[in-house]
Amino acid sequence: MTQLPTLSLIVFTPLIGVLLLLFVPGGNHRLIRWVALLASLVSFAFSLMLVGYDPAGAEFQFREDLPWIEAFGMRYTLGVDGLSAVLVLLTTLLSAISIFYSWEPIQKRVKEYYIALLLLMVGMLGVFVSLDLFLFYVFWEISLIPMYLVIGIWGGPRRIYATVKFVIYTLVGSLLMLVAILAVAIAHGNDTGTFTFAYEQLRGHSFADALQALAFIAFFLAFAVKVPLWPLHTWLPDAHVEAPTAGSIILAGVLLKLGGYGFLRFSIPLLPDASVSFAPIIIGLSVIAILYGALVSMVQPDLKKLIAYSSVSHMGFVMLGAFVFNEQGLQGAAFTMVSHGITTGALFLLVGIIYDQTHDRQIAHMGGLGGRVPHYAAVFGLFTFASIGLPGLSGFIGEFLVILGAFRFNGLVAGITMLVVIASAVYMLWMFQRVFFTVPSDWMRRWWPSLRDMSRNEWIALTPLIVLVVALGVYPGPVLELFAAPVERIIDAVNGAGVGLGPLW
């Protein structure tokens, strides 16, 4: 290979950081943090090369293809299209930010912490760039364990319950997906004579109806748990509440996107007939998720839980957009993933800032912060509005497109969804009011003298997100242009499927 293996460099630079960290003495926190930060920044720098992706060029660019386990047709195939390129950038950016932000809050088992975060990065990035189903699965599973450790070791009081729930939910889904991957690959091998896990080869193949249906259910369980789609979401609030701040940022910012990405990249193009047939059910679940997430958010007493449930609602938008199968919906789904990653990541970071000072996240315990820490309040306000979907900020574009797509699908669905947008304004603004306006609670008064506004490091961590949330809101064109080709391919696949599965029973 003459050209630089960009994607391998992006994915494995964090791993090099891990190997270096193994040789750093555990007591030298300063060095550990620098090594980890540097590894993530180098990976980020490499990922900036993906900006050179040419939307008019080949579908998958920056390809790498090496034999891996030849006996089973497993290959080390990497490549990105517009969708994955954007998600890779989001991942490296948010990972670097969370590693940077963990500087102060994490004082316990520092070395293990950064090793876990860097391994998590490897897994997530690998998922986004794999073009071999088996390789994809390996990275998918690799991303599971570090998150398990991050929540379980550095989390809050009920961390063990939360982390075990997280792992068991995810593992059941993903193991079933493994069976589905094998079944799909074997069926393709039996039909064509070449046994392979290569995504591009499997994609065009039309599988038998029964296999499609079962495989779709298996894929669905794996991805829907990650998204998480109602009613498989119950691990999410627990995991978020107990996770340390950086864990929450990555969880909400990137990990949930693995699910959405899985649907867009694998479920729909590989199993288009089943996707068409199951779409009404999934749309129904998405609408419930949107509604349910918003309503439950309203009554949350805990800031983190509120944002966690609002994520259920936002990810419901992603699922809705993905399964209405039209350009606007799919564009909106992809865009919402990115925007939600930035907004929610930032919100969790902001909650972390106040939590580190007061060790409390109860909304009832706050109040009046706007007067005491004005800069913090302003930034928080910005992301609150982005989350609501105020025009001019990134959240608006995605949700607007999804609703537009939903309208083309069915007026009633779009109508319900639209109402929820109002509900989201209610819970976010009400939260904002109780935290930043009104009179400070007695609890908050105790911390009053020691409260400080945003520190320099917090500004550094948040500035890229602030810039992005505004930039994407004002000028989403380039990103949407990147999404255009992948979206078109999905629509082609679905249109090719026609009416979906024949009668199965």
Added chain:
Amino acid sequence: MVTDLVTLLPELILAALVLVIITVDLFLPRQQKWLLTPLTVAGLVLAGAACVVVWDINETVYSGFYVVDDLSVFLKGATILIGILSTLFAPSYLRIRRIPLGEFNTILVSALIGMCVLASSSDFITLFIGLELMTMPSYLLTGLHKTDRYSNEGGLKYFLLGSFASAIVLFGVAWVYGLTGSTNVAEVAAALEGQMSGALLVAIGFLTVGATFKIAAVPFHYWTPDAYQGAPTPITGFLSVGPKLGAFALLIRVFAEAFEPLRADWLGVFLILTVLTMTVGNVVALVQTNVKRMLAYSSIAHTGYIMAGLAAFAATDDPDVAAQGIESVLFYVLGYGVMNIAAFAVVAMLQRDTNRYGGLNSFAGLAGRAPFQAGAMAILMLSLTGIPPTVGFFAKLYVLLATVDAGLEWLAVIIVVNAALAAFYYLRVIVYMYMRDPEPEPAPLDSSPSGSLALVLSVAGVLLLGIFPGAVLGLLEVSAASLF
């Protein structure tokens, strides 16, 4: 005749090693007994090298009693690898409990000879001799801690039930001889082509019961927890994989070779046993709070996964897929052997405090006190769970691939549901090591250079075989091909 002897090279070296160990042990002063470990390892490595010599011979020798095909050589290599790891892990545990090292090494190598004979037998008589040669030393090993009553109890139970099972196997062999007029595996297979009768059913029944007893499949598993818990822990590690490997060699020889023409008939029973074994093993392991007992029950579950490979062999008419089933059995046995012995070894390191006796709480906060051992144990637990990139994952994948390929998709789903269930108790160990604070008086940790070396080797093997299994796959393919 000389060439016949060459084909026996690994076994001959092992037999000579037994004699050398006994002799050297006599003359070594007490302080220098540790020399027995490097001596044994050197002998085993030599025997392993001999396996390379007999690779690719593929001959039946000694009037059809003994076959040296690649399948048997692969199994011998795996046997010797397990032997080396067991030898390296044992000394620190044995020394503290004043269990004589020389006796351990002698008996261990004897058991290895039995496993090698079992792997190579092409006649029911040789098969039975190999079986006894393997299990007799296993009984002794279980009861090796003479002053410990649990060890005695475990040894006695194992002996009583084990000899019962051997008798059942022998009775089954007698029926087969009566029906076919031969004890030779190939001739039996030829005679059974297209036949099925009530008497044959009895023969298959006896052999199934006896063989599944040896691999500890449900419902013939009741001896395992007591025998495994009673035995000195490094020996438990060996028992959970060594005799199991031997017993799977027996299963392959009997069911995949002699009863191959009848595979459609024994498949049904096998499927039921497979599902029962993995599910019961997992469910019971779930409620154990003692890591040693947990690993013992989970080894039953793993038996179930391995049996699934054999079921895939029986369920298909496509020889390629059938070969894949056998390959998955071989790979699983090898990978499981390495990871389980190492996991038991880590448990053994924490067992000096007999009150806790390897309970989960002796692992509390281990990551802070002993990062190396905790890290190794964590990787082993992940591998046993089946998380990539470890050998445990690839072994499960292989079995899944074979079962799905053979059209047993539902079995694959049961396997993965079980694997998710198993995650719960394996990850609990990681929870204790990494997420709990250590107890006020943490359990003391015994480590020895040889044990650490073996741990590094096993963990490296677990990871390397997980990421680059290609190296072994070629060997597997050739090995399994000798059956077809």
